[in-house]
Amino acid sequence: MxxxxxxxxxxxxxxxxxxxxxxxxxxxxxxxxxxxxxxxxxxxxxxxxxxxxxxxxxxxxxxxxxxxxxxxxxxxxxxxxxxxxxxxxxxxxxxxxxxxxxxxxxxxxxxxxxxxxxxxxxxxxxxxxxxxxxxxxxxxxxxxxxxxxxxxxxxxxxxxxxxxxxxxxLDSGLSRNYFFDGEGVRMNDVFQYTLEHYAENITLNKIAEIAHITPHAFCKYFKKHTRKTYNAFLNEIRISEACKKIINSNHDGISTIAYSTGFNSATNFNRVFRKTTGMSPRDYIKVYKSKLDKLAS
Structure with missing residues (x-):
């Protein structure tokens, strides 16, 4: 595509x-x-x-x-x-x-x-x-x-x-680097695969295979066009999905969210969540519930 x-x-x-x-x-x-x-x-x-x-x-x-x-x-x-x-x-x-x-x-x-x-x-x-x-x-x-x-x-x-x-x-500071059609084919495949498989263990070899280039070339290619590593991009997608699960109450606890969004441990999930949102998952839940209470009052 x-x-x-x-x-x-x-x-x-x-x-x-x-x-x-x-x-x-x-x-x-x-x-x-x-x-x-x-x-x-x-x-x-x-x-x-x-x-x-x-x-x-x-x-x-x-x-x-x-x-x-x-x-x-x-x-x-x-x-x-x-x-x-x-x-x-x-x-x-x-x-x-x-x-x-x-x-x-x-x-x-x-x-x-x-x-x-x-x-x-x-x-x-x-x-x-x-x-x-x-x-x-x-x-x-x-x-x-x-x-x-x-x-x-x-x-x-x-x-x-x-x-x-x-x-x-919605300007990440990167969006000026739009893709020509040839690049769009490759990047869209990478984006689509990530959105569909974020909960899985996406290895560098696998995502490079999706892009039809070697792992070393993929790392350079992705960084050149997005100014971030693929792992950073993948974590952003995973945290975005985690936030939706929290909002929808579609979870049985923080650990469940962590594993269902592709993280291998609750500790790593907490670290990445805080780095991405500026707060811990538990604080995020408290803030969200507080907003709901204000809307209901």
């Missing part, structure tokens, strides 16, 4: 198109397209990979993905185990800025939007306190006509640029 050039269902005359997915699982390929994309996850969980950045996604998350930014919303394995269930539900808004005359964004009234749009290049996640309002806007957008969609999106960009603070960047 490679970084596919994906064409959203965009009528030639429209600059804004809304697509609603109600499927067993999300689009299962690392892909990119020329349109900026706004996605609200309504149902389903998994791992978002945007450029060289990875994190878990869940219902209520809203993301902006930059034009031509390679990405994949990889559904959890349970989605594939029960394809008869409509586990994935999301609304995607595609905006093709190239259809809008450049002079439009030079208008004084558009200054804040013109400054905001370049910041979306490497991806952003909307902070949780703004999700309710924005989700409502995006959900209603699919029922509007072409002109109203464009006007509503311009207003939404204005809201993003003036009202929203503390965006979460």
């Amino acid at each position: 490679k970084v596919l050039e994906f064409t959203p269902p965009v009528p030639k005359e429209d600059s804004v198109v809304v697509d609603e997915d109600i499927l067993p699982y999300f689009y299962n390929y690392f892909h990119r397209h020329k349109q900026l994309q706004i996605t609200v996850i309504l149902h389903g969980t998994g791992t978002l990979t945007a450029g060289n950045y990875s994190q878990s996604f869940k219902p209520g998350d809203i993301y902006i993905l930059g034009a031509n930014q390679p990405h994949i919303f990889k559904s959890d394995a349970s989605h594939f185990s029960h394809p008869e269930r409509m586990n994935a539900h999301a609304i995607h808004v595609y905006f093709d800025q190239s259809r809008i005359p450049g002079q439009f964004f030079d208008l004084p009234e558009m200054e804040s939007i013109s400054n905001f749009l370049p910041t979306t290049q490497y991806g952003l996640q909307l902070p949780s306190q703004y999700v309710t309002h924005v989700s409502r806007v995006l959900t209603k957008l699919k029922n509007k006509n072409s002109l109203d969609r464009l006007l509503t999106l311009i207003k939404l960009f204005d809201y993003f640029s003036k009202q929203v603070r503390d965006w979460k960047s």
Whole structure:
């Protein structure tokens, strides 16, 4: 597989198109397209990979993905185990800025939007306190006509640029190193295999075999394109999955989580978890439960 050039269902005359997915699982390929994309996850969980950045996604998350930014919303394995269930539900808004005359964004009234749009290049996640309002806007957008969609999106960009603070960047500092098609074939195979087999003992020889190069060449190749070791990347995926298990209460204890996400000991899991999240697994559980209590009160 490679970084596919994906064409959203965009009528030639429209600059804004809304697509609603109600499927067993999300689009299962690392892909990119020329349109900026706004996605609200309504149902389903998994791992978002945007450029060289990875994190878990869940219902209520809203993301902006930059034009031509390679990405994949990889559904959890349970989605594939029960394809008869409509586990994935999301609304995607595609905006093709190239259809809008450049002079439009030079208008004084558009200054804040013109400054905001370049910041979306490497991806952003909307902070949780703004999700309710924005989700409502995006959900209603699919029922509007072409002109109203464009006007509503311009207003939404204005809201993003003036009202929203503390965006979460999806730029790992590495995402500028996008892959040419030949490289995309190899890196996408590595990403896909890691997402599907993270709980297993992935040896250097095995992942090098997936990439069709020698182990020594793979180490140099992966470090060159991501500026991190493969083991560091693998640990990020494993910790992301561990956090989802904690949130979903899908565990019988810390040791169970450790072994189910590919770690060979609870001690090693605790060390990597603290290094990745800045807190211990037990503290992470306490923080999460505290947030739940605040929401319930």
